[in-house]
Amino acid sequence: WANGAQLLAVLLLVRLFDTSRFIAEYNFAHCRENAAPAENGLQPACLDVDYLKSLLPASLPVLIRARKAGIWIPGGADVEAETSRLKKSVGSWRSWSPAARRILRAVDAENARKTQ
Secondary structure, X not given: OHHHHHHHHHHHHHHHOOHHHHHHHHHHXXXXXXXXXXXXXXXXXXXXXXXXXXXXXXXXXXXXXXXXOOOOOOOOOOHHHHHHHHHHHHHOOOOOOHHHHHHHHHHHHHHHHHHO
C-alpha cells in the first residue's frame, strides 16, 4: 500500500503543478540566452511564439509580457480575445478550475504592471 500512497502523492503533485505555464515561463526567461553569430556580434535567439500559442491559456501571461517587451507575435494572437475567453470560463461554474483561476490572476497582474 506504500507504493499506492506514493503514486497518489505523485499524481496529486502533477495535477496541481501547471507544466504548460512552467514551460512558457522558462522559454521566455531563457530565450535570450541562446545566441547566434551575426555580423555585429551575437544576435539573441527569438522566442518561439507559435509554441507559446499552442500552450494557451497557460502561456497567456507570458504572451502579454512578450508583447510588452516588444516581441512581435506572428499570426495575430489576439491576447484580449484569449483573456476574455479565459474570464468567461472562470465565470462559468461548469468550466471553472483552480488552474484557470491562477492563470487569470497572473494575467490581471501582468495587465496591472502594463498600466503603471
